């Protein structure tokens with residue numbers, strides 16, 4: 001050991017070789033010099049392992065269609081890159097291929113957009129086979145659009161490489177066209193594989209539906225604390241992390257409250273300007289949310305009011321988009337352990353649909369469970385049934401569907417008054433007392 005010189009790890013100085021250093025850029029539409037959007041871009045970059053050296057925003061109605069920024073601002077950006085020593089520009093919006101190309105040409109450093117960063121994080125965080133397929137599909141779709149851009153660009157420059165040789169390429173077909181065809185073939189194959197995954201999941205879901213246990217989905221902005229809340233409520237050990245998009249695959253666990261069993265599902269988080277390629281590729285995952293009886297919308301209650309409102313709005317939008325807009329919903333304002341009394345009051349004032357919780361300390365979790373039970377109860381239909389003794393299976397099913405039963409054993413069978421989920425009530429109609437059920 002003595003003759004091996006071990007260098008101490010550099011402290012305080014970043015390793016310039018390993019680090020990518022970005023200037024974060026964005027367009028602020030409308031008024032307010034607020035750059036909350038770039039805070040989030042900074043978080044995305046941090047999650048992707050990129051340091052943010054500087055930020056630059058331009059206020060304008062819409063980004064420039066050719067270069068994103070206006071010409072003057074572009075000059076400033078070039079100077080900022082030189083000053084800060086950045087080796088990358090990261091844009092808060094998805095760039096059109098043309099914008100990306102023109103920016104790179106004007107700036108002399110690679111330019112990445114918000115969608116590429118999010119896709120990169122998803123690729124890094126995907127562990128399951130399904131997750132990897134979904135991410136690859138989204139990436140290919142994103143790249144295919146860019147390839148097309150590149151292709152027309154090359155054609156215009158007369159650089160499209162013609163290849164009439166033997167092999168897979170047809171005469172006159174350029175390399176880029178071949179690449180595009182391969183990408184399309186791969187996209188078809190991925191969609192096929194995903195349909196198989198979807199079929200498996202559908203079988204599992206059908207089982208869950210048959211089991212009559214109410215399902216609750218946790219939905220919310222990335223990093224809001226959904227997985228931590230799942231763990232707090234069900235005692236699960238789902239991974240939690242202070243980075244964006246930690247969870248990509250859905251996890252379902254059960255819990256009991258007031259004699260009723262529930263299933264609780266944790267799934268992928270949302271973000272503002274969620275890339276449409278991901279919404280498309282993650283359809284199967286997002287469906288977990290659309291099929292729930294109830295959605296608990298988890299919010300980071302410790303975030304500043306404007307970004308909290310923006311996050312709530314973004315989640316509502318995605319829920320609408322995936323067809324879960326009409327599902328009953330509770331707002332769980334999480335991380336209240338980080339707020340003082342005044343902060344908590346401000347958070348909850350005028351919000352009768354919301355519960356303040358801390359998934360970390362367990363505070364408010366019982367109230368949340370009560371709220372879940374109450375919201376669920378509103379979806380229940382009262383039934384009065386007479387179930388013959390030989391219908392043991394039906395009685396078990398009823399137990400699951402209704403939780404506690406008001407039962408009385410009579411000579412001809414079990415007389416029961418209960419409340420069951422509306423979607424299941426039809427199963428018990430055959431045993432209804434006096435035709436229509438009464439409360």
Ligand SMILES: Nc1nc2c(ncn2[C@@H]2O[C@H](COP(=O)(O)OP(=O)(O)OP(=O)(O)O)[C@@H](O)[C@H]2O)c(=O)[nH]1
Nearest residue numbers: 222223224225226227228241245246247269359360
């Ligand atoms: N102080 C505090 N921190 C919390 C609380 N709940 C979660 N966190 C922290 O917030 C971060 C994100 O938590 P997760 O549970 O991974 O969040 P998520 O919503 O599942 O995030 P994604 O899976 O990335 O969408 C982690 O660092 C948690 O430790 C809370 O009630 N209080």
Ligand SMILES: [Mg+2]
Nearest residue numbers: 226227246247
């Ligand atoms: Mg999570």
